[in-house]
Amino acid sequence: MLAGGTYPAMMALGLLKPAPAHAFNLTGSGNGKHIIILGGGLAGLSSAYELNKLGYKTTILEARERAGGRCWSVRNGSTNTETGMPTTTAKFDEGLYFNAGPSRIPHHHELTLHYCKELGVPIQVYNNVNEGSYYFAEGKGPLSNKKIRAREVHNDMRGYMAELLSKSIDHGALDSSLSKEDTQKVLEYLAAEGGLDIDKLYKASARRGYSESPGAGNKPGKISEANKLADIIQSGLLDPDFYNVAEYTYELQMTMFQAVGGMDMIAKALQKQVAPSLKLGAEVTNITNLAEGVKVTYKDATGEHVLQGDLCICTLPLPVLSNINNNFSGDVSRAIDYIGYIQTGKIGLQFKRRFWEEDDHIYGGITHTNNELTQIFYPSYDYLSKKGILIGYYNFNEKAQRTGELNYAEREKLALEKGRLIHPQYDKDFERSFSVSWHKTKYNLGGWALYSSETRKTQYPALLKPDKHVYFAGEHLTYLNAWMAGAFESARSVVAQIHARVTEQRVSYPATKQ
Amino acid sequence: MLAGGTYPAMMALGLLKPAPAHAFNLTGSGNGKHIIILGGGLAGLSSAYELNKLGYKTTILEARERAGGRCWSVRNGSTNTETGMPTTTAKFDEGLYFNAGPSRIPHHHELTLHYCKELGVPIQVYNNVNEGSYYFAEGKGPLSNKKIRAREVHNDMRGYMAELLSKSIDHGALDSSLSKEDTQKVLEYLAAEGGLDIDKLYKASARRGYSESPGAGNKPGKISEANKLADIIQSGLLDPDFYNVAEYTYELQMTMFQAVGGMDMIAKALQKQVAPSLKLGAEVTNITNLAEGVKVTYKDATGEHVLQGDLCICTLPLPVLSNINNNFSGDVSRAIDYIGYIQTGKIGLQFKRRFWEEDDHIYGGITHTNNELTQIFYPSYDYLSKKGILIGYYNFNEKAQRTGELNYAEREKLALEKGRLIHPQYDKDFERSFSVSWHKTKYNLGGWALYSSETRKTQYPALLKPDKHVYFAGEHLTYLNAWMAGAFESARSVVAQIHARVTEQRVSYPATKQ
Structure with a gap:
């Protein structure tokens, strides 16, 4: 059933080039049905982009004067409004930015990479793993306030654990189903994995770095001394706060990417595609299901307006939606109210010199702390250039809550005071800051949905079907x-569901392959 | 003592901008002393670059019609000559290249990054760590000929080892000086490190990947099943061949870089600086120490020439130098003959489609094999673009020896036959190849110096002082x-030593800081 509609028809007639691997394989036309899309973030923009291809009429209502939502890179002139605070404007040098929202693309997030490719958004590696970055335990244990390179913690721990397990195997303590031969292989593996010496002891290896670098002539280099296991433990470097299991998680494993020039280049590329559909500065105030279709009220600079459509896609963050009048069913309203969102914030700090590269040899990656900062992100772009913006903290939950309660100047003070413990160069090289507390930011009111196993079971399903x-x-x-x-x-x-309903086709939504 | 010489004098007068962090801090002038430099690789080019700054006259004799030596990116039109083989010419699409020589810059190699910065060579991340690349054990054990993602091996092994050690600790088998409290911390760490379940058992975690990806709506994803420890062992995935301890080594830890557009952009930038000093196509045939100065004979397209200089820097690879007439002292000659060089080779394979990205979601990084290929390198540039060049093998020692004995067509056949076991797309998408066997390549005759503890002690010192x-x-x-x-x-x-001798100053050579 091929019912008019320019895009699929042209496809069928061979007038368009074949769709790329992850393009939609939907056929049939939306025949000009009007879909009102609430929210001009990535979900709203990409819904409109795909619906337009299928012959729908779309209107995107976006409250802000910019599209993209959380997919937002803060540059000179960027503004933000938080609850109870004046609108603030970023004053960074031209060409510098930091990603206030998403800053990383996992290599297996096929749709994100698909849209980068389809829309011609160049990507570059986001260097999430950097063995040269620091662990910094403020005021805790024997390694308190020392800058420990990630490589030192990682290799010391591999060494100590391999040594302990080797000993235990040698003492015949291993309760395992492995053959004698396989056990021998495990011992060899542990020696290699841990960098153990011939006696199966860990005594530091070059992997943890040098106190004197190897060089030309008579410079074999001097391997730095291992930290004691007890010291590592007592400084909390194995605590969840700290020990970077994060790097192991599926989503944070290398290879990771970012869009060149700021992550919102993805939003901007989508925005360009759907420009005629997009109403900026349009704040939704009421969503009403009618017997036929849907009515949405919004206000903009010129006043209040009513828009009527056949169907609606609501992409608004739930804490925002919770405050908008609607006639949703009870279980939908409950879900909107009950599903939690994370508290999180970032601060961008512009420095007049890339001291982290020049002095510390840190190029990208993340320093972890046990204090309010939680993390310092070093920029994965413009290496070796003059200036740069660090993300001075990227924290969550209680820490983000406390940071969010500070005003902009106090946040900057916090970031500088804690940051200079690690990088005393902050004192001389700092220029300007811009901070975002997402749970306090108008039109967001949270970082992202945070489900408990309970809300995933009881509330989540209500929002998976249309109201x-x-x-x-x-x-x-x-x-x-x-x-x-x-x-x-x-x-x-959702586009697939809508299209199936409109065309009364049964279409299959292509699952992404592993 | 400041003795004329334009560069230091201008520095002293404040006419030049201050030297960057790793610029030389030498003062005094070479006063036009003539230094003959043998070999136009990075050592020769950078020697001339620094000597010219100090007011020396330099002549670089380079046998090839290009400078850079092993710092060489193979592009369309690149040629190479190997022992007993016709000169071969690369036929790649414009814009595509592979680094036949060095392809990675560790973040702590300050001087390499210093020259990139000083000469304006842009760098980008070389993605040496990629959890999505494969381990491939050809014809061995239960996992024979299966593509195992690096993340699967890494996380399965972390899980199994953490489980074994946890058990052993629980059974009180741990012979350790740790307190009870610290031991408890180690147990918590192991549970996190290994991704163990509540019973301290490893049963696969999301870290090793999904058999069905998580997605929208009712798609929580399905975690893939762990490989059995015995299977991993018996397929040899823990063998030195394989298990990627390489990623742990100091030199291969992320962050790593490459020069944008090919590593030889570094050589080209240096070449531009020293162009007037550089004689290409000039093959050294004799090096003679005179009572005063040095005499070098070389031949070029126009015949044989004799050049006389005050001092000489010989950067020729030792296997090449070994065949050049000289009047060196006995211990120097012996060292030149005895120090070993590695056998190594690479093949670049151009494909008309980046199937490794499109189908396998592999963006950069390295697949490891137990067969002749040893490694497949995926390109860390032009992600998401149309075509690309893989390094189809990068092997060493006996494997490189055997591969090097093949002719170009046979090497291509080998790379395709073995490679298609991993990437059957080779069949459809392959276009062209170019291979380099470094130990067979004229003017190199080896990959790099490979010292035993014996040769490091007995031969190396002889070459550290001038003959x-x-x-x-x-x-x-x-x-x-x-x-x-x-x-x-x-x-x-060497430049510092020469300058000290010429100016009779005692200069200190600035050690790179850790």
């Missing part, structure tokens, strides 16, 4: 919470 | 063998 003519989409309606891929996957899922 | 008027420089005269940083560090060391 009459209103569909819900966004990262919060996926198992890819916090990720841009969640927005895209959810948008596609 | 009358001839100094030796190159990666082979450092503890940074195989690395570009070795060439630079060695060049600086």
